Amino acid sequence: MPVLGHTQYGKAEVRVVRIFRETDPHEIVDHNVSVALSGDFADTHLTGDNSKVLTTDAIKNTVNAFAKEAGDAVRTPELFGLALARHFTEVDQVSRVRVQVETYPWRRLEHAGVPHPHAFARDGGHVRTTTVTRSSAGQEWVVSGVRGLVVLKTTDSEFHTFYADRYTTLAPTTDRVMATEVTSQWWHATPPADFDAAHCAVVGAIASAFAGHHSLALQQTLYAMGTEVLAAEPGIGEIRFSLPNKHHFLLDLEPFGLKNPGEVFHADDRPYGLIEGTVRRDDEPDPGPAFDPGQGW
Structure with a gap:
């Protein structure tokens, strides 16, 4: 029944x-x-x-x-x-x-x-x-976040020594454009006195880590951003990221008799790699309904 x-x-x-x-x-x-x-x-x-x-x-x-x-x-x-x-x-x-x-x-x-x-x-x-x-018992969970934060850097990003099977065609690189559109949510294990100031601090930490981190993978940068956020805001118990790769492919200008030493790119919106992950404090309990699976990322 x-x-x-x-x-x-x-x-x-x-x-x-x-x-x-x-x-x-x-x-x-x-x-x-x-x-x-x-x-x-x-x-x-x-x-x-x-x-x-x-x-x-x-x-x-x-x-x-x-x-x-x-x-x-x-x-x-x-x-x-x-x-x-x-x-x-x-x-x-x-x-x-x-x-x-x-x-x-x-x-x-x-x-x-x-x-x-x-x-x-x-x-x-x-x-x-x-x-x-x-x-109704009075328990409260507050999750702040950001959506549509597009960031890009022109260098200081590599991607190589990855696992390869017979379908792998991607060439390794030690210098690439890295761009993403950050969707992030963070759980206030201890709510701050000023949510506005905390929001600015978190977004600033995300941007700072993205800019300053020499990246070997977007996954590594995700962890660096989360680590910097937790250092900046001690009341945050957990932060989640959803990071689509905004791919920039180097254009071949040889047919036009032109060299292209990493200057002109095609920005491709799909398909894209999607990197998602969580960085949390090891001493914090599970956030429970603060991150309801029905909410997505």
Whole structure:
């Protein structure tokens, strides 16, 4: 006989923009919020009884209202996520809440060489990500992250002495372009006093390690980046990376009578190598639902 397994439901991708007009210059915060509830909701699946179901429309309305009610917490995605998670776990039939927040950066436009107080452009840089998980017993897990951080270096990268079988055609190299688009998540075993400062420190450590590490493989660079992050932020217990190889292939310009000493490349977006891994402190417990397998990397 079939039995019902784990279920969850909620509202996905609630886009909410908060403008702080009481400041001069104005400030803007742009979030994309997804909320998932787990708990005593079996009846709606098994019998169609919706008496315990908080509507997804109400979840959306709560996110929008909290953009005002949460005050300054909305400025920081981790604090905004915690405020929402704490609210939803007050519902009796909810045993666990997961709040995911993507935060999109904006920069001020300039007018006559001066930053304009009220005009902005969406920054094309990386997206800040946050996942807050809270149980009805009051346990909380906060995972911060970054997506779309594209980094490249023109040298100081090698790849050779790799295992070869009869299908291997890749030539070894002692000097190559190395580029990747960093997706990373880090678990705050001990939440910091300032999530914004911690986020900047982690992104800075990732960038610094990528730039300064003489790489023999992207896998080695992944470990170097994780090591530098853990050194920079002692409250982080674990960091995960997903690193696609952004391949740059040297073009053959000989048909045009031109030499190409590592100067002109074809940037190929697919297929690509995908390197994923975790760097964690050996004295930290397993992060549990902080890294729910359903979340992916």
